[in-house]
Amino acid sequence: MNTILLGNLIKIRWIAIFGQFLAIFFVSYIIKIPIPFLETLIIILLSVAVNFYSYFEERKNKSISNVKAFSFLLFDTVQLGFLLFLTGGIINPFSILILAPVITSASYLPALMTVILSTISIIIIVLLNFYFIPLNLGKDFYLPELYSFGLVASLIITVIFIAIYAYLFASSSRKISNALSASKLQILNQKKITEVGSLSAAAAHELGTPLNTIFLILNDLLKEKKLIDDKNIVKDIILLKSQAERCKEILQSFSKDPLKLKDKFLEKVKITDLIKINFEKFNREKKLNIKINSINDEPEIIFRDEVMYALGNIIQNAVFYSKDVVSAELIYNKKYSKIIITDDGKGFSKDIIDKLGEPYISKNKEGMGLGIFIAKNLIENMGGNLNFYNSKDDNAVVEIMFDNSILNI
Secondary structure, X not given: OOOOEHHHHHHHHHHHHHHHHHHHHHHHHHOOOOOOHHHHHHHHHHHHHHHHHHHHHHHHOOEOOHHXXXXXXXXXXXXXXXXXXXXXXXXXXXXXXXXXHHHHXXXXXXXXXXXXXXXXXXXXXXXXXXXXXXXXXXXXXXOOHHHHHHHHHHHHHHHHHHHHHHHHHHHHHHHHHHHHHHHHHHHHHHHHHHHHHHHHHHHHHHHHHHHHHHHHHHHHHHHOHHHHOOHHHHHHHHHHHHHHHHHHHHHHHHHHOHHHXXXXXXXXXXXXXXXXXXXXXXXXXXXXXXXXXXXXXXXOEEOOHHHHHHHHHHHHHHHHHOOOEEEEEEEEOOOEEEEEEEEOOOOOOHHHHOOEOEOOOOOOOOOOOOHHHHHHHHHHHHOOEEEEEEOOOOOEEEEEEEEOOOOOO
């Protein structure tokens, strides 16, 4: 399913129908150039019928399939071709309108359909140069054969150029739009994970106190002589104690997850902690070296899902492409904070280093090529900067820079 709304095609076709009616009426009755009025009227009325059919289709579904959209655009192209055949052929000033369906196809439909529609449009242009009903424009009007050839050539070149131009830009726009949607979905998922972690940490903290009270009471009950004499009661108390211990173990397992360590973690955190958490998440038996290049102690920042997820994507790539070691250097001063992630792999290849940050750019076929794109957008939307380059040793380097006000340092 594409993003063409059938209602838009209907509106555009109504505008075209009104313009065609106005044109043949003006030519026939105002400037009095003889044209086959009845035949042109029938072809326009056919377009009216198609638009009424489209209206009923729209009531079933607002959007349409690629094939159906192509069929409607093909009809519009052929319909205009017949009108031009009846009204002077290629010398008709409105012959340029044959580009409109091609532009729409190139902007929204697959490349193959655009190529087919462009080919049909070119065939119609060539045929109209040889087969048409000429207009009686008077003896003074003369169109040189060379100019006629140039008009055909210019229209053909324009059809090809516009099709390629519109398709490339629209394709790029669609990719970025899809990638941004994926980015929003990923950060939404990250926020949900953080919320679950916060609830888990809060639950572990809050339930710990009543559980301790339960243990104290159960231990006291086991010391009561009256209860000890009844083996059934003792058995039930021991069972209650074992179940309470199980609850305690479950709560402790929550706190072992670094993302759910404690609720304070979700308020203030050190960047080195975020790096360590993400490295442990994606680590494949490789080493992490962290260097803090500052006189002062490492400051804490307000935890933000954007920073967490962006760092995660960058570190995941570094772990994947490194041989043995991933290095992280932190530089702080009064104005800004800089994070430099380096791996000991082969570095960025020349053919992609200038494209890094664009959607669907990947060195392997395992991923979608959205990780760096998402990280770049998250960081830049916060007001930070992301740079990619190779070190002197040809290792891949990703440099992230934030103004301290962004991180609330």
